[in-house]
Amino acid sequence: MVVRTRLAPSPTGAPHLGSAYAALFNRAFAHQHGGQFILRIEDTDKARSSDASESAILEALRWLGLDWDEGPIVGGPKGPYRQSERISTYEQHIQKLCKLEGAFHCFCTKERLDQIRRQQMLEGKVPKYDGLCLSLSESEVEARLEQGVPHVIRLRVPDEGTCQFTDGVRGEIEIPWSQVDMQVLIKSDGFPTYHFASTVDDHLMEISHVFRGEEWISSYPKHQLVYKYFDWKMPQHYHLPLLRNVDQSKMSKRRNATSINYYRRCGYLPEALLNYLATMGWSMPEEREKFSLEEFYAKFDPNRLSSRGPVFDTEKLSWLNGLYIRELSHDELKRRIYDWAFGENRLDALLTLVQERSERFDDLFRQADYILGDRSALDSQQFDHKSVSQQDCLRILDFADRRFESIEEWDREILYSALKTLSEAMSLKFRDFLFPLFVAIAGRSVALPLFDSLVLLGSDVTRVRLRSAIQTLGGISKKQRKILDREWQGLSRE
RNA sequence: GUCCCCUUCGUCUAGUGGCCCAGGACACUGGGUUUUCAUCCCAGCAACAGGGGUUCGACUCCCCUAGGGGACGCCA
Numbered sequence: 236m237v238v239r240t241r242l243a244p245s246p247t248g249a250p251h252l253g254s255a256y257a258a259l260f261n262r263a264f265a266h267q268h269g270g271q272f273i274l275r276i277e278d279t280d281k282a283r284s285s286d287a288s289e290s291a292i293l294e295a296l297r298w299l300g301l302d303w304d305e306g307p308i309v310g311g312p313k314g315p316y317r318q319s320e321r322i323s324t325y326e327q328h329i330q331k332l333c334k335l336e337g338a339f340h341c342f343c344t345k346e347r348l349d350q351i352r353r354q355q356m357l358e359g360k361v362p363k364y365d366g367l368c369l370s371l372s373e374s375e376v377e378a379r380l381e382q383g384v385p386h387v388i389r390l391r392v393p394d395e396g397t398c399q400f401t402d403g404v405r406g407e408i409e410i411p412w413s414q415v416d417m418q419v420l421i422k423s424d425g426f427p428t429y430h431f432a433s434t435v436d437d438h439l440m441e442i443s444h445v446f447r448g449e450e451w452i453s454s455y456p457k458h459q460l461v462y463k464y465f466d467w468k469m470p471q472h473y474h475l476p477l478l479r480n481v482d483q484s485k486m487s488k489r490r491n492a493t494s495i496n497y498y499r500r501c502g503y504l505p506e507a508l509l510n511y512l513a514t515m516g517w518s519m520p521e522e523r524e525k526f527s528l529e530e531f532y533a534k535f536d537p538n539r540l541s542s543r544g545p546v547f548d549t550e551k552l553s554w555l556n557g558l559y560i561r562e563l564s565h566d567e568l569k570r571r572i573y574d575w576a577f578g579e580n581r582l583d584a585l586l587t588l589v590q591e592r593s594e595r596f597d598d599l600f601r602q603a604d605y606i607l608g609d610r611s612a613l614d615s616q617q618f619d620h621k622s623v624s625q626q627d628c629l630r631i632l633d634f635a636d637r638r639f640e641s642i643e644e645w646d647r648e649i650l651y652s653a654l655k656t657l658s659e660a661m662s663l664k665f666r667d668f669l670f671p672l673f674v675a676i677a678g679r680s681v682a683l684p685l686f687d688s689l690v691l692l693g694s695d696v697t698r699v700r701l702r703s704a705i706q707t708l709g710g711i712s713k714k715q716r717k718i719l720d721r722e723w724q725g726l727s728r729e
Numbered sequence: 730g731u732c733c734c735c736u737u738c739g740u741c742u743a744g745u746g747g748c749c750c751a752g753g754a755c756a757c758u759g760g761g762u763u764u765u766c767a768u769c770c771c772a773g774c775a776a777c778a779g780g781g782g783u784u785c786g787a788c789u790c791c792c793c794u795a796g797g798g799g800a801c802g803c804c805a
Binding site (some may be wrong): 275279283352356362387407415418420421422423426427428449450451452453477484514515518521542543544546547548551552553554561608686709 | 741
């Protein structure tokens with residue numbers, strides 16, 4: 236059998252460490268079996284997907300050296316590899332699935348669905364679709380479709396019995412069908428949901444093995460059902476443990492840097508990051524902790540995968556990274572550091588800023604310290620200001636962070652107008668508004684121009700520094716968060 | 730709340746019934762090398778969640794409890 240694996244990221248944000256983690260195992264398994272590793276872009280969420288995010292993901296995977304054998308840019312025989320370009324395929328398949336009685340049209344309104352969900356929650360039941368439209372006759376369905384009544388297409392799910400399957404990592408798993416919702420397969424905009432697009436594509440792209448995160452276990456029954464209705468062979472699934480925050484919760488950017496770009500910007504080497512990731516939930520037979528990608532491909536064995544979610548420990552990652560840095564040849568080190576510090580025209584942009592403010596060459600390092608490296612640690616007194624209270628600083632930092640969340644293109648002018656607008660909405664003098672941001676970003680209130688600095692640092696480092704500054708100011712309690720949420724909503728409306 | 734998954738040092742892990750009064754690594758502590766620092770070397774600290782079984786024997790198998798996590802969207 237030809238082994239074909241895939242990574243199926245959705246381009247809805249910064250490239251996530253979890254994607255690199257899954258890519259690593261999928262690619263290792265395919266390559267050690269002489270198969271192919273496919274990259275498929277799951278951009279079926281029109282509202283959240285973006286081209287910028289897609290290219291960021293491709294770039295991040297390239298940086299890590301996790302190239303794909305088939306997918307965007309490189310192409311391949313099973314393309315296109317972007318789901319938004321495969322809509323007609325899903326249309327054909329959903330028609331077939333309806334004929335096979337594996338799916339049905341549903342005309343229920345959002346209001347009705349919200350209401351039954353609330354009711355079910357109240358009764359302590361599993362919130363799920365009640366099957367109302369299942370009783371519609373064929374002619375009724377036809378009539379409503381002709382009238383153009385908005386609708387979705389849902390998966391037909393057995394109401395009793397259990398779904399059984401074998402997870403490559405955990406063994407036998409059973410989930411009662413009563414727990415499984417009649418999942419929407421086709422949304423009212425005609426686009427497929429993940430559950431449908433992904434199963435159809437895995438089949439058509441002849442995927443044989445899937446390594447994906449544990450959070451998918453509970454939707455496995457839905458996927459299995461689609462395969463059964465079509466009478467397709469299902470790939471072997473391995474559910475990887477979830478990377479965790481220090482507090483054991485699923486790794487999230489609220490508490491941790493999850494963007495691959497953050498680690499890149501901080502000066503981690505791709506080979507070290509990958510090596511570290513490979514030791515999360517997996518170990519070499521002889522327990523060696525430092526090994527190359529090639530060695531990993533040679534030794535990888537899914538039987539050694541563990542199911543316990545590992546804490547992503549940057550301290551140990553740094554130790555490993557140090558090992559890699561110290562063994563670089565002098566020339567290689569020179570090249571890597573240059574690329575890291577000044578690659579992609581960073582030096583040009585930086586020199587222009589510094590030149591205007593320079594009297595001697597050594598001014599470069601004094602002024603650019605927080606751009607080239609980490610800013611100094613903060614203490615709360617640095618946020619003392621004659622007209623901005625620390626509470627205001629906290630609000631400004633939090634709101635700026637929220638604003639940055641939705642900025643797609645990390646561009647000087649866009650950032651400027653976003654913050655300018657925000658300061659006006661908060662009725663603050665722009666000058667005062669910028670004060671805490673300077674401290675948070677540069678570690679001091681006087682520094683190189685803020686917006687140029689933000690661009691040079693990138694969104695990930697910027698936001699990590701913002702959040703770290705918020706912690707310095709005592710953090711935000713749950714109660715405060717609620718108040719800020721409300722205020723933020725008010726600001727956004729205006 | 731319901732279902733599912735997980736549970737060895739603070740953290741990553743080894744361990745697939747006797748090799749384990751549990752081994753390695755990070756972190757931490759102490760010492761050595763080094764003009765400082767770092768590296769490097771040596772030593773130390775520290776864990777089988779709890780309770781029942783099964784067995785001659787349980788970290789390993791079964792059950793229960795507790796704790797942690799995940800899922801429950803026209804997001805993926």
